[in-house]
């Protein structure tokens with residue numbers, strides 16, 4: 001009984017071989033300690049594709065969806081020439097989790113670190129991948145992540161170095177969500193008056209593959225979808241993970257969803273979490289794990305189950321009432337046929353609103369012994385209130401009552417060259433009113449829009465308290481995974497309700513995890529600490545793409561005078577382009 005005649009398989013070896021096919025290495029110039037410059041040439045274009053068996057249009061790279069996997073070693077330099085083959089729109093790519101030390105113009109954030117690359121034009125991203133870990137890349141302009149512009153970025157340890165754990169093979173799972181509506185329509189929907197919410201995704205994708213009009217697990221679950229009849233060579237056929245019995249595998253998992261928070265499980269197999277956002281953590285065992293947009297993890301699992309059957313790998317929605325079918329693929333013991341369906345039903349994920357389950361997972365993430373510790377005291381504390389507001393007929397998200405609108409001139413250029421009129425020199429609020437009730441809908445929905453920048457003194461220690469609150473509807477507060485560019489931060493603690501003086505006494509300064517993304521739970525707060533030691537202008541925002549589009553972000557700038565020569569190509573738009581023209585004439 002084969003549901004797949006010719007399944008698309010990934011085994012750890014195939015994965016490694018395919019890297020050589022995928023990666024276009026022009027030259028392998030060796031630098032110090034064996035570090036290489038790895039060259040890539042990428043073309044971004046819209047393509048017809050059927051990621052969930054229904055054909056639509058996605059953004060692809062070099063004819064692939066998701067884009068090619070970048071595989072490098074810590075210390076390598078990536079030299080990537082990106083050409084925009086979209087017909088009528090600009091593009092940028094952000095290298096999520098890479099700190100861009102000394103290269104803030106390569107961070108790939110439209111309006112902040114660079115101008116969008118125009119159709120027909122190319123831009124060279126050149127940056128160092130300084131730290132081993134599981135990363136990914138994605139579009140950072142409008143809703144281009146929702147349009148499918150993403151891929152994996154894997155940084156292995158330096159040649160000759162060892163990971164602090166053992167494994168026999170590895171797999172890479174990039175998780176995403178898919179809408180049948182175009183990203184352009186989503187952008188219009190979000191900014192219309194009244195706002196039209198984009199709703200839940202139609203499908204969850206694992207390595208760009210999902211099934212929307214049929215189910216691999218029909219008969220097991222109570223879905224009305226019929227059983228998938230796939231040959232295995234379809235764009236929506238699941239990538240099957242092939243394993244040998246009694247081995248340990250490393251699963252690198254990253255979520256680039258536009259909206260969905262996810263729960264991942266491997267039927268009958270325990271998972272040991274060992275890495276989060278490119279940092280080693282104290283290993284802990286789970287049956288299922290939460291993964292929010294912007295998170296990446298490595299998990300180890302041992303193939304110690306009955307080798308005569310196959311098992312499900314499942315991905316389900318958490319934190320929002322799920323209206324999207326579970327994403328599925330198969331773990332195939334090579335001792336049996338890859339086309340045999342698992343005999344057990346797919347894992348059942350915890351109820352979507354069981355936040356205690358999510359918290360207990362999140363609170364277990366602690367740094368490994370020997371990891372860098374945070375400075376004991378901050379120089380400055382910034383408290384950021386997250387609210388949903390009506391502004392001028394639109395629904396927006398605001399931070400301390402300011403909803404982020406991105407300027408035409410990239411802030412990196414306007415701040416470095418101190419271009420009057422290109423950015424707002426006003427100071428954004430450090431906190432919010434003592435009377436504000438975070439547990440109820442806002443009584444004072446007055447917010448403004450703007451692109452204010454928090455200027456941080458170079459090398460100072462900054463605490464950020466992310467304060468969640470009630471959204472516009474009563475008794476609603478949502479999950480928001482916040483992502484910081486240019487840095488990792490320590491997650492010092494979480495709390496319920498409003499953060500108050502004295503709560504800092506409960507901060508974990510002993511083994512807080514270093515991460516680049518941290519979640520705020522409904523009606524709660526999350527405390528972060530980082531050192532402003534990376535000259536540049538950096539986005540800090542909710543990684544839910546429609547929320548950022550609706551203004552849920554801030555900008556930090558530090559050490560602006562120390563920023564090296566910004567390549568002109570990054571800034572040939574807005575007032576920096578005018579400046580270049582006037583200095584030429």
Ligand SMILES: O=C1O[C@H]([C@@H](O)CO)C(O)=C1O
Pocket residue numbers: 197471478547550
């Ligand atoms: O930003 C959002 O808007 C909707 C809802 O709050 C209003 O329709 C929703 O679920 C969001 O996450």
